[in-house]
Amino acid sequence: MADGLRVSVVEVSSAARVLCDWGSSRLRAFLEIGGEIAARGDGPGINLLGAESPARALAGMLAAWPDAHRPRVFLCGMAGSRNGLAEVPYVRAPATAQMWQEGALPVRVEGFEACIAPGILAQNFHEVADVMRGEETQIFGALSLEQQLATDTRLMVLPGTHSKWVEVCNGAITRVQTYFTGELFDLLSRHSSLLRVATDPGMDEEGFEAGVRAAARADLAASLFETRTAQLIEGRTAGWARAFLSGLLIGAELDSMLGMRALGAERLTLIGEPRLTARYRCALALNHIDAEALDGERCVLAGLRALADAQEEG
């Protein structure tokens, strides 16, 4: 019995690992034991750590999980950037899941064995270098969740602080196009003269749709100021204007892609927080384009598991 218990503890421990999605603005960590998520933790993003080093911040969070056996830690996102735990060189597109997994960097962090996923470096849709760190994990995760190998060309769209439109051909990432949409919305709604709304009063649907339509009517530079005149001249509420601005920026992103691609000709997959992918689906629907939506957390977990499985097998 005593031996059996000891063996059992060792088995659980060897099957325990920590999966971390560590971006600029947020850390999400999952303790996985025997294939199940046993605990999760949230912490500040790489850009919000202040004086604390990423290594100390990570060790501090792991210490909250009492596991004497020090599980291996698998990370993706800005953890692999210059300001992260260790800089992991980008894998150049076209990049398959295998090339990406082979580009992962094993490091020792405050006594922990860690493995950091690389980002992807690719051309964007107008032939300029573009990058991502973290979104590739969601994409390879989404592909790993499918029953069959991907043998088509599709677009995967990952809305967020920096929205990424990613072309995937036969399961390999071939192009990346970044839109600054999320950060721009945050800057404009908090710091600009366009809006003075301290809190989020929810999303006004009519305002959002008016913004998407405005983006289709004129270019972004010519339309931004409408956010202000709508309040000043048309008597719109600040909540309406905030939703208008959101629709305008997301609409400008779609309009930009429509100018470069025949959207809808390829399969379009949204990956992200359900609240955000719903907004993009609404904007796409106003442009008569269908898209499927996948939950971002489910995809990033699948990607980190695929990475961890490959490392543990290798």
Add this chain to the structure above:
Amino acid sequence: MADGLRVSVVEVSSAARVLCDWGSSRLRAFLEIGGEIAARGDGPGINLLGAESPARALAGMLAAWPDAHRPRVFLCGMAGSRNGLAEVPYVRAPATAQMWQEGALPVRVEGFEACIAPGILAQNFHEVADVMRGEETQIFGALSLEQQLATDTRLMVLPGTHSKWVEVCNGAITRVQTYFTGELFDLLSRHSSLLRVATDPGMDEEGFEAGVRAAARADLAASLFETRTAQLIEGRTAGWARAFLSGLLIGAELDSMLGMRALGAERLTLIGEPRLTARYRCALALNHIDAEALDGERCVLAGLRALADAQEEG
């Protein structure tokens, strides 16, 4: 002699007036005596007053000029906005200089006689309401400086926090299009992840021109992130990237207007600070478009004088 002196003092006093350009971010005031600028003062803009009322701020500044005879004060810009001295209703386009002067509002401010110019409400180039407060004074000032009556259609471009493209037909303002360029550049260079440059290291010409060319190649939403990848991937300096962003935003403004108008088919006049109009001339030249440039302060003074003359005659 004593009588002569007194008469002389009275004459100077009656010919003394204060001309103020009071915008969101800056107050510029000029004491004019006998047609000459005798003194000038600068102060905070309407949006920067904090707890002090605009009336108190203006009275405080006037008190610095020892003139017992309390000259009349003529103002333009945000002084006539909801948060200014008194809200002056917009004059609707098409608006001639005379209609604009007739729309001025006489008010009494802390014992001073003041007269505040109205702004203009017009359609923009994609048929949406747009406004200006202050720029119309520079435009009517520029027209008043010309020897003959304007009988053509032209575009006047007033770069700044909110850049205004104004169509003028036969001397009347007919359309106004606002670009958010100056405020957007300020927000993105100070608060975004695109740049981390605390001070202005001067304008890198190569970076600026690369930004103007990027704006011609792809839309603004698709190009903004290049400001970051240029530093991250191409090894560009922060100074280069800052100039790139400036060129990109000004280029997007030109590109937007090129999409709506055949620029250069009409006479194009830039009005503003020489340092800023020079940047726009450079971006226009890269697009093979000529423009003349007028000094903004000279134009606003001419406009305020025309307003003051009309009020004193009327």
